[in-house]
Amino acid sequence: NAGVTQTPKFRILKIGQSMTLQCAQDMNHNYMYWYRQDPGMGLKLIYYSVGAGITDKGEVPNGYNVSRSTTEDFPLRLELAAPSQTSVYFCASSYSWDRTYEQYFGPGTRLTVT
Amino acid sequence: GDSVTQMEGPVTLSEEAFLTINCTYTATGYPSLFWYVQYPGEGLQLLLKATKADDKGSNKGFEATYRKETTSFHLEKGSVQVSDSAVYFCALNHQAGTALIFGKGTTLSVSS
Numbered sequence: 001n002a003g004v005t006q007t008p009k010f011r012i013l014k015i016g017q018s019m020t021l022q023c024a025q026d027m028n029h030n031y032m033y034w035y036r037q038d039p040g041m042g043l044k045l046i047y048y049s050v051g052a053g054i055t056d057k058g059e060v061p062n063g064y065n066v067s068r069s070t071t072e073d074f075p076l077r078l079e080l081a082a083p084s085q086t087s088v089y090f091c092a093s094s095y096s097w098d099r100t101y102e103q104y105f106g107p108g109t110r111l112t113v114t
Numbered sequence: 115g116d117s118v119t120q121m122e123g124p125v126t127l128s129e130e131a132f133l134t135i136n137c138t139y140t141a142t143g144y145p146s147l148f149w150y151v152q153y154p155g156e157g158l159q160l161l162l163k164a165t166k167a168d169d170k171g172s173n174k175g176f177e178a179t180y181r182k183e184t185t186s187f188h189l190e191k192g193s194v195q196v197s198d199s200a201v202y203f204c205a206l207n208h209q210a211g212t213a214l215i216f217g218k219g220t221t222l223s224v225s226s
Binding site (some may be wrong): 012031033036040041042043044045048050058059085090092094095096097099100101102103104106107108 | 118145146148150156157158159160162163165203205207208209210211212213214215217218219
């Protein structure tokens with residue numbers, strides 16, 4: 001199993017540009033999540049999905065959009081990039097029936113907006 | 115709401131020293147508790163977890179015990195190595211499909 005994969009690893013955007021961060025998992029997890037990590041801070045939830053076709057906002061959703069058309073994929077869309085979106089983005093997934101509530105993380109995408 | 119507080123770093127140790135990173139939490143009920151580790155330039159990896167009071171999680175020489183009475187989950191290792199240099203995150207969760215609640219992370223630097 002590859003686990004949770006993310007592309008790209010690094011990206012530099014200009015203000016106002018758009019991009020999609022890709023996330024895929026091959027563990028048949030029904031739950032998926034997007035977090036951002038800012039320097040000196042823990043991770044904060046942007047969006048999450050409990051299954052294909054179902055998404056919901058997390059703590060910091062402004063400026064982002066998501067979709068979940070398949071169990072495996074959960075892309076994160078930035079429509080009009082702003083410097084405040086400079087961060088490291090992590091995708092994660094989990095089983096709904098895992099009562100330990102562990103989440104499995106991808107390697108991250110480091111995004112800089114200038 | 116739920117929250118996690120962990121000791122601020124950086125923590126700087128010599129190889130073979132004893133490590134403690136403090137973590138306390140505020141939460142209703144009985145959350146699962148986790149330690150994640152982030153090595154330089156990499157993503158988060160689960161280091162250990164505990165799901166009920168008095169459980170001890172352990173992995174790679176690291177240990178942490180779920181203390182309900184003190185709402186704590188301190189990370190310990192008896193003898194650190196240079197390869198343990200990383201950022202360590204304490205986290206909690208008590209429902210599937212919800213956010214892991216993270217502390218701010220503690221940077222550990224081990225020198226030989």
